[in-house]
Amino acid sequence: MxxxxxxxxxxxxxxxxxxxxxxxxxxxxxxxxxxxxxxxxxxxxxxxxxxxxxxxxxxxxxxxxxxxxSRTLNPLPIHCFFSLPRPQTAKKIFHLAGAYGINSLSFFATETKNKEYWTSPVYTKDWNQWVHTGMSQTGNVHFPMIQFGQKQNWKKYLETWDGNIIVMDRMGELDLKTYKEPLDHLQNTLFVFGPESGWNEDDMKFFNELPYKTMTLGNINLRTEFAFSSLLYFLFRN
Structure with a gap:
């Protein structure tokens, strides 16, 4: 702290x-x-x-x-979507979101996720505590908006997003390492993180039918918190 x-x-x-x-x-x-x-x-x-x-x-x-x-850092003006992660993983996501000051986090249960995760105290009452640990570490002042879509369809949510959507995928067309979009152009951009097992065939068909870009962090499978941390690091560095 x-x-x-x-x-x-x-x-x-x-x-x-x-x-x-x-x-x-x-x-x-x-x-x-x-x-x-x-x-x-x-x-x-x-x-x-x-x-x-x-x-x-x-x-x-x-x-x-x-x-x-003076402000210790400028918050990252992005939004992030997560396919309902394990509670221990969610703690790290909340912490990182607080540390970097992103605009918002949204959590939805895609078809392959264990919906019992919703009952964890991490999602029901403790999530703000984990955001605060990140803010206390870096001095970020911005508390992100948090949305839990327990009763919402995740595909409908993406379809109605008012801005750009970038789907994180190991075989993505964009490479984060060479991504040079100015931060002020990302304020309405939603970065979508899927299950650690990867998107299934139906998911990829859904993405391909809509004007979504895909982005890779490299040709390896990463745990969700490491993928999220990598995205934040590269955007913050740039």
Missing amino acids: NWILIQREELRINESVTLTDERHNHIRTILKKKPDEEVQVVIQNEGNYMFRVLQITETESILIKKDSL
């Missing part, structure tokens, strides 16, 4: 905040901060700041806003 993440509603009128949860424990035991020392803070969907420690005890830390800081 390189940054302390707080919500605007936690601040008092004088721009101070009292923390009693794991953030306080991190400040006290990991960062080992003392009164009058400074802490880097992210206010979600607002900005990066330096806060000063007013008081710290065994049970609470009291911080007050001191200075505004």
Whole structure:
């Protein structure tokens, strides 16, 4: 945790905040901060700041806003779709989305997926916690929009997407390594990640009937979180 993440509603009128949860424990035991020392803070969907420690005890830390800081990174203006991954994989996806600040994540159960995954706490209540871990790591301020399509048809969702769609596939026509599209042209682009076993024949027929591009990360099969991480890394680097 390189940054302390707080919500605007936690601040008092004088721009101070009292923390009693794991953030306080991190400040006290990991960062080992003392009164009058400074802490880097992210206010979600607002900005990066330096806060000063007013008081710290065994049970609470009291911080007050001191200075505004330049944005630590510019969020990646993309959208990503996932064929319902295992809960442990989803944790990593949420974390990465928070770290890079992408626009949105959507999760749908394609025909080959285990729909019991929907009952996992990762999808029902804990997902925002995992996004926050990513934001706390990088200082990204943008919290992505999250959509869970439990009762929606994933193909209908893609058909009605208002923008470009790029399907991630090992045999894709585009190669991410040589992809040079400017980031500001990707704001309405949806990157679609399928099952780790790959798209089936019916899926590929569906994609071929619509004006979707396909993109490869290389001629190997990657676990979903590694494929997602590779996409984010290359886009961020460029």
